[in-house]
Amino acid sequence: MSDTFGGTFVGMPAFPEAARAAVGDATLRANLRHATHTIRDKRARAVAELDDWAELRQAGKEIKDRTLRHLADHLLRLEEAVTAAGGTVHWAADAAEANRIVTGLVRATGETEVVKVKSMATQEIGLNEHLAAEGIAAYETDLAELIVQLGEDRPSHILVPAIHRNRGEIRDIFREKMGSWGRPAPEGLSDTPADLAEAARLHLREKFLRAKVGISGANFMVAETGTLVVVESEGNGRMCLTLPETLISVVGVEKVVPTWRDLEVFLQTLPRSSTAERMNPYTSMWTGTSDDDGPSDFHLVLLDNGRTDALADEVGRQALRCIRCSACLNVCPVYERAGGHAYGSVYPGPIGAILTPQLRGTVSEVDASLPYASSLCGACYEVCPVAIDIPKVLVHLRERVAAEGGRGHRLERAAIKASSWVLDHPTALAAGERIASATRALHPKRLPGPGARQWSEHRNLPELPAEPFRDWWKRNRR
Amino acid sequence: MRTEEPEDPVMRVALFVTCVNDAVFPATGVATVRVLERLGVEVDFPAAQTCCGQPQFNTGYRAETAPLVRRTVRAFEGYAYVVTPSGSCAAMVRHHYASFGGEAAGLAPRVYELTEFLVDVLGVTDVGAYFPHRVTYHPSCHGLRLLGLGERPRRLLEAVKGLELVELPGAEECCGFGGTFAVKNPDVSAAMGADKIANALSTGAEVLCGADNSCLLHVGGMLTRQGAPLRAVHLADILASTEEEPWR
Ligand code: SF4
Numbered sequence: 132m133s134d135t136f137g138g139t140f141v142g143m144p145a146f147p148e149a150a151r152a153a154v155g156d157a158t159l160r161a162n163l164r165h166a167t168h169t170i171r172d173k174r175a176r177a178v179a180e181l182d183d184w185a186e187l188r189q190a191g192k193e194i195k196d197r198t199l200r201h202l203a204d205h206l207l208r209l210e211e212a213v214t215a216a217g218g219t220v221h222w223a224a225d226a227a228e229a230n231r232i233v234t235g236l237v238r239a240t241g242e243t244e245v246v247k248v249k250s251m252a253t254q255e256i257g258l259n260e261h262l263a264a265e266g267i268a269a270y271e272t273d274l275a276e277l278i279v280q281l282g283e284d285r286p287s288h289i290l291v292p293a294i295h296r297n298r299g300e301i302r303d304i305f306r307e308k309m310g311s312w313g314r315p316a317p318e319g320l321s322d323t324p325a326d327l328a329e330a331a332r333l334h335l336r337e338k339f340l341r342a343k344v345g346i347s348g349a350n351f352m353v354a355e356t357g358t359l360v361v362v363e364s365e366g367n368g369r370m371c372l373t374l375p376e377t378l379i380s381v382v383g384v385e386k387v388v389p390t391w392r393d394l395e396v397f398l399q400t401l402p403r404s405s406t407a408e409r410m411n412p413y414t415s416m417w418t419g420t421s422d423d424d425g426p427s428d429f430h431l432v433l434l435d436n437g438r439t440d441a442l443a444d445e446v447g448r449q450a451l452r453c454i455r456c457s458a459c460l461n462v463c464p465v466y467e468r469a470g471g472h473a474y475g476s477v478y479p480g481p482i483g484a485i486l487t488p489q490l491r492g493t494v495s496e497v498d499a500s501l502p503y504a505s506s507l508c509g510a511c512y513e514v515c516p517v518a519i520d521i522p523k524v525l526v527h528l529r530e531r532v533a534a535e536g537g538r539g540h541r542l543e544r545a546a547i548k549a550s551s552w553v554l555d556h557p558t559a560l561a562a563g564e565r566i567a568s569a570t571r572a573l574h575p576k577r578l579p580g581p582g583a584r585q586w587s588e589h590r591n592l593p594e595l596p597a598e599p600f601r602d603w604w605k606r607n608r609r
Numbered sequence: 610m611r612t613e614e615p616e617d618p619v620m621r622v623a624l625f626v627t628c629v630n631d632a633v634f635p636a637t638g639v640a641t642v643r644v645l646e647r648l649g650v651e652v653d654f655p656a657a658q659t660c661c662g663q664p665q666f667n668t669g670y671r672a673e674t675a676p677l678v679r680r681t682v683r684a685f686e687g688y689a690y691v692v693t694p695s696g697s698c699a700a701m702v703r704h705h706y707a708s709f710g711g712e713a714a715g716l717a718p719r720v721y722e723l724t725e726f727l728v729d730v731l732g733v734t735d736v737g738a739y740f741p742h743r744v745t746y747h748p749s750c751h752g753l754r755l756l757g758l759g760e761r762p763r764r765l766l767e768a769v770k771g772l773e774l775v776e777l778p779g780a781e782e783c784c785g786f787g788g789t790f791a792v793k794n795p796d797v798s799a800a801m802g803a804d805k806i807a808n809a810l811s812t813g814a815e816v817l818c819g820a821d822n823s824c825l826l827h828v829g830g831m832l833t834r835q836g837a838p839l840r841a842v843h844l845a846d847i848l849a850s851t852e853e854e855p856w857r
Contacts, residue, residue: 151796160800464783468800504794506787506801507667508750529669544673547665551673554628554659555680564632585792589799590830593633600626600635604654608642 143475145500150469159295163467166294171461173407174514180409187400192518194393195385195452199442205354205387206433212357216419218429223381225436226256232432233258233346233379234265240377240428242267242343248361248368249273250348251289251455252381252434254477255490258346269346270312270338272367274331281308287471287479289457290405295470298322309334335367345375345426349382350454351397352431355390358418359431362401362411372415378426383434385442385451397454400516404456437490446527450486452517457482459511459521465504474501481511485524493532502528557601564599571595620731621651623685625693625720627822628660634822640849641694641723644736647851648727657684663701668789678709682716690730691716694723694845696752696821704755722752723845724761724820734764739852741771745814746844747805747828749821750783762820762844769847775812779804786827802831809839820844 143149153159178184198205210220223229237245245262247253247269259269259280271280278293279286282304286292293301302322309316314334320326347368351360359380361368372378388394402411420429442448460466460480471479475497476487484501493499502525511521533540553559571594586592622645626638645652662677681702685691693699699722707714727733746766752758766774785791785801805828809817815838819825822843829841842856850856 147794147796150794154796154800464785464801465794465797468797502669503790504797506750506783506785506790506798508783508787509754510750510781510783513754526667526669529667530671531669533669543668544670547668547670547673551662551665551670551677555676557657557659560628560659567632585795586830588795589802589834590827591833593826593830595633596635598635600631600638601654601656603635603639604642604656608652608654 143497145496146469146473146504147500149473149475149497153470153473154468158297159470160468162295162297163470166291167461167467170407174404174458174461177403177407177409187396188516188518190396191400191516192452194388194396195517198387198389199385199448199451202384202387202442205389206384209352209354209357209387212354213419213431216357218357218419218431221430221432223432223434229256229381229432229434229436230258230261233381234262234267236379236430237262237267237344240344244268244270244342245344245346246270246272246338246342246371246375248345248347248371249276249363250381251477252348252383253346254286256381256434256436258381272335272338272371274328274365277331277335278304281305281312285472286477288460289455289478298324298327301327305330313337339370339374342375344377344379345371347372347378347380349380349386350401351394352382352387353391353394354387356418358416360394361415363413364406364411366413369413369415372417373425376426377428379430379432381432381434384438401454401456404458404514404516441489444489447485447489447524449519450482450489450524452519453482453486454517456516458514458516462510462514464508464510465506469504474504481505481521485521485528488528493535499532502532561599561601565602568595568598619649619651620690621653622690622692623653623655623688625658625685625691625698626654627693627695627698629823629826630694633826634843637694637822637843637845640843640845641692643849644845645692647737648731648733655684661698661701663698664788666701666705675709678706678713682713685716685719689719690726691720692723692726693720694820694843696722696749696756696758697823700751700755722756722758722820724758724765725756727765728761735768736765736848738769738848738850739771740769740847740850740856742816743773743775743814744816744818744847745775745777745809745812746780747777747784747809747817747819747824748780749819749824752820753781765844765848766818772847775814777812778808784824784828786824788823791827799831802828806831806837810837815839817841818844818847
C-alpha cells in the first residue's frame with residue numbers, strides 16, 4: 132500500500148479509534164471549531180452574493196461529468212498542446228512511478244533541493260518523503276504547509292493544512308525549528324499573525340532566490356491550449372512557478388478541463404467555496420515554456436494512482452469532479468470533532484471519506500472504516516460547488532465494504548438479515564414488541580455487549596412503552 | 610382522488626407510523642392520529658407495515674432492504690395520502706425507493722411527512738393545540754436537507770396557544786444520531802449530541818422539539834443520562850396537546 136499512496140499514514144487505526152483521541156483533545160476541538168465555523172459563515176455570505184450560484188454549481192457539475200466521460204481524449208489533446216508549447220508530458224500509473232519520474236527529473240538538473248507550491252497530488256504520493264530518501268530536500272513554501280513541515284506533522288485540512296494549530300503553537304514551532312531548515316525565526320517572535328507571516332516570508336525568501344527547481348500541482352489544466360492553472364492566496368506559488376529554471380508539475384488526470392470557457396465557471400466557484408473570497412489574490416497560468424521569462428524546462432507528470440478505478444464506478448466516479456475547495460470539510464460536524472488526522476489520508480473530511488477508499492481500496496482498517504465516518508447529515512452535499520452527492524457515494528461504498536465481508540461485516544449482515552426477516556413478518560415483530568413491552572420493568576438503562584455498549588456509554592435507553600402502537604390501534608380504532 | 614378542497618367531506622389517509630414509533634414511541638403515533646382526526650381526516654393503519662428499510666439501506670445492505678421496500682409499497686397500495694411523523698423515513702421513500710425498481714417509485718409522491726401534509730395538503734398551520742411551555746426546535750437533517758421542510762414546523766409551532774418558541778443556536782447542525790453511526794462512531798456521535806444539548810440548554814427552553822424520534826432517542830437519551838432540565842418531545846405530541854387533554 133505504501134507504494135501507491137504516501138507513506139505517512141500507513142498503519143493508521145480505524146476512524147472511530149483515531150477520532151476518539153481527537154474528541155478528547157480540548158485544544159484541538161477548540162481550534163477546529165473556531166476555524167471551521169469562521170470560514171463556514173464567510174463562505175455562506177460569499178455564495179449568497181451571487182444570484183446564479185445554483186446555475187454555476189450545475190454548470191460545474193456538468194462540465195466535469197462531460198470531461199470525465201471522454202477523459203482519454205481530453206488528456207491526449209492536452210499532451211499535444213503542452214508538447215507543442217515546449218513542455219514534456221510524462222504518464223504515471225501510480226505513486227511509485229510518479230515519484231521515480233520526478234526524482235529522475237530533479238537528478239538530471241544536478242540539484243539537491245527544490246521549492247514546492249502547495250499541492251495535494253504530491254502529498255498523495257508522498258513525494259517529499261521519497262525525495263528525502265533520495266537525498267533531495269523539498270521545501271514547502273505555503274505558510275500552512277511550512278508549519279506542518281517544520282512541526283514534523285501531518286496536514287489535517289485540504290486548504291489549511293495546519294488548521295489544528297493555534298497561533299501560540301505556530302510561534303513555538305517557528306522558534307524551535309526554523310533554524311535547522313534555514314534562516315531562524317527573528318528574536319522575540321510574537322504570535323500575532325503579522326509577525327508570524329513576516330517570519331515565514333524572511334525564512335522562505337532565501338529559498339526562493341536560491342532554488343533552481345520548482346515542484347507544483349495544478350488546480351486545472353486547459354486541454355485546448357495546454358495551459359496549467361494554480362489558484363492561491365499568498366503569492367508563494369507565483370514565486371515557485373516563475374523563479375526556478377526547471378518546473379515539474381504533478382497533476383491528477385481528473386484536473387483537465389476542455390476549454391477556457393469551462394475554466395471560467397470554476398474560477399468563480401472555487402474561491403468563494405474555499406476561502407470565501409470573490410476572487411483569489413493570485414491566479415498563475417502558464418503554457419509550456421517561453422524564451423524570455425519563467426522556467427526554461429517544464430515537465431507535466433499526469434497521475435492516475437487509482438483515478439481510473441474510481442472512474443469505472445458509476446456511482447463513485449462523481450468524486451473525481453472535486454475541485455478541492457474544502458467547503459465540505461468546513462461544514463462537516465464529524466470533521467469538526469474528529470479532526471483531519473483521523474481520516475488517515477491527505478484527503479480528510481467528507482471528500483476524503485469517499486475519495487480515499489476509491490483510490491486506495493478498502494483493504495486497510497482505516498480505509499474500510501471511512502465510508503462509515505458520517506452521520507449522512509447532508510451538509511457536505513449542500514455546499515459542494517460541483518454537487519457531489521457525498522452521502523449517496525458513502526452509502527454506495529458501505530455496500531462495497533459490507534459485500535467484502537471483512538471485519539465483523541459477516542456478523543453484521545447476519546444480524547441485519549435476521550432483523551429484516553422479523554420486519555418482513557409483522558406477526559413475529561408484534562410478538563417481539565409485546566415481549567419487550569411486557570418485560571420493560573426489567574430493562575436496564577445501560578446494556579453490555581457490542582452496539583448496546585457503544586450506545587449506553589453516553590445515552591440512556593428509552594423507557595419502553597406499555598404496548599406497541601399497533602396494539603393501541605387494535606384496542607382503540609379497530 | 611387527490612383533491613385539496615377544504616370542503617371535501619372526508620379525506621382518508623394511511624398512517625405510516627415507522628418501526629421506531631411503533632415499538633418505542635407509540636405516543637407519537639397516537640398523537641399523529643389525534644391531530645389528523647381533530648382536523649377531520651379519516652386515518653387508517655395498514656397493519657402490514659413494519660420498517661421502511663432505511664437503517665439497513667444506510668448501513669450498506671441493499672439486498673436485505675429490498676423485501677422491506679416491497680412490503681412497505683404493498684402495505685400502502687391504494688392510498689392517495691400516506692402520512693408519517695418522521696422526516697427521515699419520508700426521505701428514504703422519496704429519495705431511494707425508485708432505485709429499487711418495480712412499483713417502488715410509485716409510493717414516493719404519495720408519502721407526506723406530517724408537517725408537509727398539514728401545511729401543504731390541509732392548508733392549516735393552527736391545529737388548535739395548547740402547550741404552555743418554552744420550546745426550541747431542532748430541524749433534523751433529513752427533514753431539513755432531503756425534504757426541504759423549511760419553515761413548516763416552525764409555523765405550526767408558532768400557532769400553538771401558550772407556546773413560546775425560542776431560537777436554537779446552530780439549529781441546522783446534525784445532532785449526531787445518524788442511525789448506525791451512533792454505535793459505529795460513538796465518541797464523535799456523543800460529542801455532536803453534547804454540543805446540540807449545550808445549545809438547547811442555552812435557550813432556557815423546557816422542551817427540545819423535533820420531528821424525528823430517532824434523533825430524539827439519541828438526544829433524549831443523553832439528556833436523561835445527564836439529568837438535564839430539558840425534555841425531548843416530538844412535534845406531533847405538542848400538536849396533539851389541547852386544553853382539554855394537555856400533554857402528560
Ligand atoms: S467534494 Fe465538493 S465541497 Fe468537498 S472539496 Fe471537493 S469540490 Fe469542495
